[in-house]
Amino acid sequence: MEEGVCLHEFIYDDAGNAIDYAITDINPAYELILGLKREDVVGKCATQVYGSTSPYKDIFLEVAESGISTRFESYFPPMDKHFSISVFSSKKGTFCTVFSDITIQKKNEQELQEAKKSLEFAMEVAENGFWDWNLDTDAVFCSPQCMAMLGYTADEFPQTLEFWVSLLHPEDREMVLQTIEDYTHQARPYSIECRLRTKDRGWQWFSDSGKSFELDENGHPHRAIGVLSDISERKAHEARLRESRERYKGLAESTPVGILTCDTKGNIDYVNPKLLEILGSPGAEATKKINLFTFPPVVKLGFPGYLETAFETGIEITFEDQYKTKWGKSLHFRCHINPIKVDGSVKGATVVFDDITDRKNAELRLQESEELYRAVTENSQECIFILQDNKVIFVNGTLCGMLGYTKDEIYSMDIWDFVHPECIHDVQTKINSISITNPVSSVCEAKILTKDYRTIEAEFSITATLYKSRPALIGAFRDITHRKSAEEALIQGKALAEEASRTKSEFLANMSHELRTPLNSIIGFSQMLGTNSFGNLNEKQNKYLSNIRHSGELLLEVINNILDISKVEAGVMELNIENILIHEILESTETLVHPLALKKNITVEIDVNPRNLEICVDRIKLKEIIYNLLTNAIKYTPEGGRVCIKTGYVNNELRFSISDNGIGIPPHMQDDIFEPFKQIGSFSNKEYKGTGLGLALVKKYVELHDGRIWVESEEGKGSAFSFTISD
Known part of the structure; x- marks a missing residue:
């Protein structure tokens, strides 16, 4: 469109102040653009032509006074138009304006700006951004939403292609650049997915769709525009979905039940290995060829009806049945039909087959077992x-x-x-x-x-x-009426026996006291006679006197042992408990038996571990226990033999052991030797003297201390008597 030209000259007052400017000449385009006639404007002041004030007087005056040209755009309200105005001056006080009507251009720009804002708003609502790429300069304009998705502000985001390329993931860069080059040069739309580096969130997935345009006469595009969408959440969802599918597939592949999926027409699209095993099928492809609505064995079972009901109601259906498969396998099964729903609409079903043949057989065996049980129970x-x-x-x-x-x-x-x-x-x-x-x-x-x-x-x-x-x-x-009667009789018999035993013990205790008095007199007077205080005795008299004393002492020992056993059985034996060193008791007892051991050249060894071991016991009773066991060991050990006393803790229990390498004890006698009047020597014609009460008394004393005693022996090799004492 032709530009309008107008010549002007400023009008000054007496003080030299510019008060208005006059229009001195115009060109035809002026008339056309402004719609004013030449005769209406030339020679007139601006205020007469345009209104009460002179438009742009200050701008025009500066150019007229300085001679420096300027250009500006402005909206001119009197004419409701937008103008582009260039102003220059060749003589002070005068100026020339060259202008063009840009109202349509401004309107288009405004509409474009509004459209751009609408697009930005739509993109923002859709959480998308858009870009505009100048293919000639590689300048890339990005919408605020586009920059926000990448975590940048406008000041931080260079509007260049180079910066965009730097954001591409190294693994995606070659593919993205090649795709864009191929499609933009051919002016074809493209859509790609790639990873971009964001400012704060690291690598994120984005979808980029674009198309080139503004083709020249050679068909080469000069601009491209596109949309950027953040698809990180979708990608994460797809990854979770893939993971879920893999888990489902893994579960389906390893589950002990058969699984298939089908569409609403009964076509099978998946079977797991277990179902192939249950059916005895030759393979997945053969099974997939079966239609669940038409396959004869399935129809015979009424399966299509169950499947149709599940599709119509959307409700899971379960039933049990028995059938023979196409491949000849007979089985019992439980079937679950679970409709697959998408957005509330049934799209197919997951069918689970559980082979319950073994369970059914077990139920049959159980029924037979119950019948047998009832028969056994009734009889x-x-x-x-x-x-x-x-x-x-x-x-x-x-x-x-x-x-x-x-x-x-x-x-x-x-x-x-x-x-x-x-x-x-x-x-x-x-x-x-x-x-x-x-x-x-x-x-x-x-x-x-x-x-x-x-x-x-x-x-x-x-x-x-x-x-x-x-x-x-x-x-x-x-x-158990008869058994209870027998038990009652047994209890009464036991009570009578216990009463008799107590009577016996009391009798023995009394008799022992009665016998000890005269025996002490016999022993005492025989000892006095042996001192020759009442006259000298000849050799035969001394021999008979010695026999009297030894016999009396032996009888007194028997009576004392009987008395002690009776006291224990009667429950009147008392213990005097005190704290003692074990090695002192063992050494003092060894001193007592030393003459007996020396006489047979027998070595007596003592082993206390630890040596300072202490115990709370009745000193006299423990000494009698050890004395009896030591004298027995020496008695039944041949000349030159060995006797060992060993004491220490075994399994948190204080144990004493007296062992020898003597004659040993026959197996048939080992259970009896702790009974009164049972003597080892009895099997060898009384070769070894004794009363037969020593071990019985030892056992009673050990039990008074809450202990136990036992023997381990092998005939001809020796014996080991062991006992424990409660500490």
Whole structure:
């Protein structure tokens, strides 16, 4: 469009101030652009032509005074138009304006700006950004949303292609650049997915779609525009979906049940290996060729009806059946049909086949076992019953026969109707202590009432179980009336025996006291006679006197041992407990037996570990125990032999052991040697003298200290007597 030209000259007042400017000349374009006639404007002031004030007077005056040209755009309200105005001056006080009407251009720019804002708003709402790439200069304009998605502000984001390339992931860069080059040069739209480096979030996935335009006469584009979308969340979701599918596939591949999926037309699109195994199928492809609505064996089972119902209702369906597969395998199965829904619409189904052939066979065996159990139970001599909630729900014929009731009568009664009132509390306590979590069998005795009012002594055995999937108690009892009578007789006999034993012990104790008095006199007077205080004795008299003294001392030893055993059995033996060093007791006792050992050239060894070991015992009783065991060991050990005393803790227990390499003890005598008057030498014609009471007394003393004693021996190789003492 032709530009308008207008010549002007400023008008000054007397003070030299510019008060207006006059229009001195115009060109035809002026008339066309402004719609003013030449005769209406030339020679007139601006205020007369344009209004009460001179438009742009200050700008025009500066150019007219300085001679420096300027250009500006402006909206001119009197004419409601936008103008582009260039101003220059060749003579002071005059100026020329060259202008063009840019109203349409401004309107287009405004509409474009509004469209741009609308697009930016739409992109922002859609969480997308857009870019505009100048292919000639490689300048890239980015929308604020585009920069925000990458974490940058406008000041931080260079609007260059080079910066965009620097944001591309190294693994994606070559693919992205090649795709853009191929598609933009051909002016074809493209869409790619790639990773871009954001400012704060590291690498993120984006979708970039674009198209080139502004093609020249050679078909080469000069601009391209596109949309950038953040798809990181979608990518993460896809990754989770892939992971979920892999997990589902892994689960389906390893599950012990058969799985298939199908569409609503009955076409199979997936089968897992277990289903192929269950069906005996030759392979997945052969199985997929089956249509679940038309395959004859499936139709015969009525499966299409189940499947159709699941599709119509959207509800899972479960059923059990038995059939013979196409490949000849017969099986029992349980089938679950679970509709697959997408947005509330059924798109197919997951069908789970559980091979329950083994379970069905087990149920059959269980049924046979139950029938056998019932047969055995009914014919058992034991009275068998099952309780639930204190009600009898099963009894066998033996129980009915014992109580005199029919089964129906028993089932209508409470358990406590059969238990004697004085036994109800004990039985109730026993029953309450038994549960599924504590299924220990409980045994008790109680009195049972029969229909004809007889009382039966019975022994119960009760344990917890499950009967028809509910907690129950199963029990059995037998009539022990005769056994209880025998036990009562045995108890009475035992009481009489114990009374007789106490009487015997008291008699022996009394007799021992009565015998010790004259024996002490005999021994004492024989010792006095041996001193020759009443005259000298000849050799034969001395021999007879020695026999009297030795016999009396032996008899006194027997009487003392009998008295001690009687005291222990009568419960009147007292212990004087004190703290002692074990090695002192052993060494002092060894001193007492040293002459006996020396006489037979026997070595006695003492081993106390640790040496300072202490114990709380009756000093005299412990010394007698060790003395008896040592003298026995020396007695039954040949000349030149060895006896060892060893003391220490074994398994947290204080143990004494006296061992020898003597004659040993025959196996058949080892259980009897701790009984009174049992002597090892009795099997060898009294070769070894003794009363036979020493080991019996030792055993009593050990037991008084809450200990135990035993022997380990091999005939011809020696013996080891060991005992423990409670510390």
